[in-house]
Amino acid sequence: MNYLQLHEQNKEQSLFGRYITLNHIEPLLEKYNAAIIGKSVLDKPIYTLQFGSGKVKILMWSQMHGNESTTTKGLFDYINFLNSNTKESERILSKFTFCIIPMLNPDGAELYTRENANAVDLNRDSQNLSQPESIVLRKTFEEFQPHYCYNLHDQRTIFGVADSGKPATVSFLAPAFNESRDVNDVRIKAMNVIVAMNDVLQQYIPNQIGRFDDSFNINCIGDTFQYLKVPTILFEAGHFPNDYEREETRKYIFIALFSGIEFLSENDIVISKIDDYLKIPQNKVVFYDFVYKNVKINYDNKEKIINFAAQYKEVLNKNKVQFEARITQIENLDSFFGHVVIDANGEQFSSEETDFPKIDQKANFYLGKSKKVVNGLIIN
Structure with missing residues (x-):
């Protein structure tokens, strides 16, 4: 399969660069009949999109950190694929139900800040639930009852793939669910999806995929959802050479989304691929x-x-x-x-x-x- 050609066919042309706000995506939300599920600190709407009718439910959210917009672009590219009325998109929609929050932190997106309007990092608020955006995500999680969660972020240009001298263009993590970072069936499911995405991405950006640090922090949303026994995958969109607008990286986020969900559509039996997962080199500040x-x-x-x-x-x-x-x-x-x-x-x-x-x-x-x-x- 030519993933790059597939991306070009489905790329959302209206989204470009690093500054992506609610104003940029609202025409797309209207096009796809998004529903408002809550409000931000500054009373901006938080939207959700739902697609598909399949048994396997996947919850995705992006721009939890307002200045991390690459995955939002890749997500809308994938949404365009889901709505492409092709045999492949119809097959995926028959197997999965997607609940997508494209922009959890619209205030931070407009201000281009990591935190929300109260200067709170939403990815450290999963236990206190002190912020309206955190409450919206937790309520959606509880009502939707997903089988998988996709936690979509950007990472800074400082990260490389171990000591290879290669930038970490995309990094993944199957978060820990306890302090000892044990591996159970839930975490293995997340690891297996990551291995499948890595196998495909290596064909396009060899040696530019990293594995994020798995230190446990129950205040982080991924760790919390993994603790609650839902396989959760952290995506980190990073640097591709000379791509500070992250237009190249968005391609690889699309490819990761596509290939990971394709893997889930074809594999029901959980066979541990932990060894392959651990072979992915760790992210490092280099x-x-x-x-x-x-x-x-x-x-x-x-x-x-x-x-x-x-x-x-x-x-x-x-x-x-x-x-x-x-x-x-x-x-x-x-x-x-x-x-x-x-x-x-x-x-x-x-x-x-x-x-x-x-x-x-x-x-x-x-x-x-x-x-x-x-x-x-x-x-x-």
């Missing part, structure tokens, strides 16, 4: 957006050669996310990689502010007399 090597500086009247790194800060400006590169780390980069690596070859650092890099300084400087760096990148 990347900066920019690494600058062999840079000469003059510090205390002494010349020395240093390395330093810069990271993009995401800033919402006039309804668009801008990426501002700022110096993040000086030296101590031996175990880190850069999505962009610039070797100064001993050229002298200089800037309008200082003669040496400082933490949180904008990455605008010169290397020697001929190399001008603007917002992290050499422009001449």
Whole structure:
């Protein structure tokens, strides 16, 4: 099966980039007859979509963190497939019933923040249920009684696949259900789906799939639902080279959704694939957006050669996310990689502010007399 062609056929063209709000998706919600199931802190509607009539029920939610929009795009691409009136989509709809909350945190989405309007991380509120959005998700879970849960997120560009030097473009987790991180039949079901998705994704982004840390935290929604004996799968949409708008990554979220559900449609017997699951390398914080090597500086009247790194800060400006590169780390980069690596070859650092890099300084400087760096990148 040509998954990339399938994605192109079903890609939701109205959604693009990192800033996805309720205003962007409401025409799609109307198109697919979404229902309002609650309100946010700022009284914005929280919608649900239901498709299919099958026995196996799957609950999915995205943008629990408002600034994590890649999975929302991939989710609407998959929703378009479900409504494509093809033999394949009709077969899936006959086997599954989907309950989808495309944007759990509409306030955070508009503000482009991780938290909701009360500055609460909804993914740490599964026990207190202190926020209206948390209550909506828990009520939907209890009323829908899913057989599987899909917890859809983004992760930062800092994550790589172990020490491979490859970015973690997509990462998964079958969350723990207790402190000792035991494995039971419920968790095995989630692991098996992840293995199936990994097998397919390796054909498209080899060595760019990670396994998220499974430390137990009952306040996290995935851990809670796994504890309540419902197989839960965490999706983390990460970085693909030069894809800061996450338009490439959305393809692989679509492929993961498609291939995982295809696996569930064809497999009823639970055969443990825990060994294959554990072979997926763990996520690790090993990347900066920019690494600058062999840079000469003059510090205390002494010349020395240093390395330093810069990271993009995401800033919402006039309804668009801008990426501002700022110096993040000086030296101590031996175990880190850069999505962009610039070797100064001993050229002298200089800037309008200082003669040496400082933490949180904008990455605008010169290397020697001929190399001008603007917002992290050499422009001449």
